[in-house]
Amino acid sequence: MASLKQVAERANVSIATVSRVLNNKDIVNPETRAKVENAIRDLNYLPNRVAQRLRSTSSKKKLIGVVLPDVQNPFYVDVIRGIEETAYRNQFVVMIGNFSQDEEKERLYLDIFQSEEVDGMIVAPAHGRDQNILKVLENNFAVVCIDRGLADVDVDVVKVDNEEGVFGAIEYLISLGHKRIAHITGMPQIPTTAERVKGFERAMKKHGIKIDPDLIRPSNSSYESGAELMAELLSLKKPPTAVFTANNLITLGALRTIHERGCKVPDDISIIGFDDMYWSMSLNPPLTAVRQSGYEIGKRAASMLLAGIFTPQRSKRQVVLPTELIVRKSCRRI
Amino acid sequence: MASLKQVAERANVSIATVSRVLNNKDIVNPETRAKVENAIRDLNYLPNRVAQRLRSTSSKKKLIGVVLPDVQNPFYVDVIRGIEETAYRNQFVVMIGNFSQDEEKERLYLDIFQSEEVDGMIVAPAHGRDQNILKVLENNFAVVCIDRGLADVDVDVVKVDNEEGVFGAIEYLISLGHKRIAHITGMPQIPTTAERVKGFERAMKKHGIKIDPDLIRPSNSSYESGAELMAELLSLKKPPTAVFTANNLITLGALRTIHERGCKVPDDISIIGFDDMYWSMSLNPPLTAVRQSGYEIGKRAASMLLAGIFTPQRSKRQVVLPTELIVRKSCRRI
DNA sequence: CTGAAAGCGCTTACAG
């Protein structure tokens, strides 16, 4: 691969001049420019981003890092798409670190991205008091948190109104006549879980329905746990008439158990999932879901990060996007 | 963030010595080492990967690039998981470029990864004569292709026996008594599409069943096209009794149309999809599918790439993994 | 408008 030096030699100019035409900052004599451009073309020259990054000052590295808990989760795939698209449009490249709910691995990716000199990072904190991310903040990297905030820290965040979203879903179920409503929650330590539980409790309370503790099942946010906990729920001597599943992996797991047992949705049990998927209508029956747009969250987070990169003194803000209840056919009136 | 120089100053040694303890290559006096290690700890020093990469010779950059056509496709998500896991275990970081079936974007990511001085790349070529990847090969980067090979080029590839996989699926359908079998194919220009079509044709021919051209529908490999083409198929005056969908996006799209129309699977129509998903059992009925393990492909490709990075003169090889027909409940005997 | 030179943070022969 050709270097600046080789281009300079071929064009009979100094490397400084080549650099100038590349970055077209300072004024360059049109003839000189033409010579250089020819040399660049002839040699098929591509600037070395590593050298550029090492040399240049902040916000010109055109690189951001994304640290996520679980790429298996379709929600995060949407987030990635949103981030990647706006990054690409702004000529930024994104590095993705998938930490699989493992804080050690999260730390490693955070460290690597720092030593890769990224301009900034978008992260979904492992939990509300994520020390690893605090360190990154101390090192003055631009950071925006998604999905979850950080307790007592002034940081950019893009999230969704989880409590309200769940509240609406549960009220909908109640309006259909359901009283025995189960909730398979996400991992207890993630802030979103607490918010969703709160929405659930608030709706039940508002309508004077007592919550049966047997019907609240904390999962570890995985497909398998969704399947298992749904089985437990179905085996209860007084099973629920409806179930709210706190993320799409859990929903899918629960659905599997429901079908395996030969239960009918919505005749035997109604179900609402948090997180809509682009193929929710391919489920049978089509799933009623609380939609949060991962794509939108990714887009917003990326724009916010770029803003933070270009004007570091910019004050932090918190964007809370609304969710939307998409009523399809997985719930019935009883 | 602390630099080598600061560590050296604090430990009262030269930067060369610090570098030595970091890379623990040459022998270092234990006392000196201890001093340096303390300084590293005190300063919370993290080596700058950018500088390391610029300086070091090949295969020590610990960075690979992955260029994929569509992160929305669950198959590629599995591939990413497989790659990421083995990369992580070997202390490599992966950069992911999603080119969304856009060759211009593919070229851009390929260029960027080259100028990021990656040790190597894993790519799913846009098609069999992908010029962009040829250029990368010319520049002597280690490359392994997945899912699809490159015509007339000696390159590492990890793929699956598409023809055989489809052949088996169609024979299974035929054994159930189906004759009017539709095929919604992938994008015509991708090699896997041709292979899958071949498997289809071979099975039909072997059993002396004439192919009705009306039943072969080339899609653009997307969810939407799967839905649309399925609608066309269902509207035929003589609709198929079974449909084979050539990738999981198409399958999901087709399923959506089937359910929308109130058709019953498998009573009204049988369906087999290429690509299994971890939540195929959450579909109703559970989907019969040709499984190719994206995770396995990713793992193999990553190991192969690492091997190629460490011993560049190593001869290229082509790994063809078998597929597996997972019989569940979406097909019936007629 | 252009060039010579310093320097980003490292690694690695080369001396000692």
Place this chain on the structure above:
DNA sequence: CTGAAAGCGCTTACAG
């Protein structure tokens, strides 16, 4: 066993 120095490929004041 350790240090001084060169150099990876760039960008950017500083002169001219």
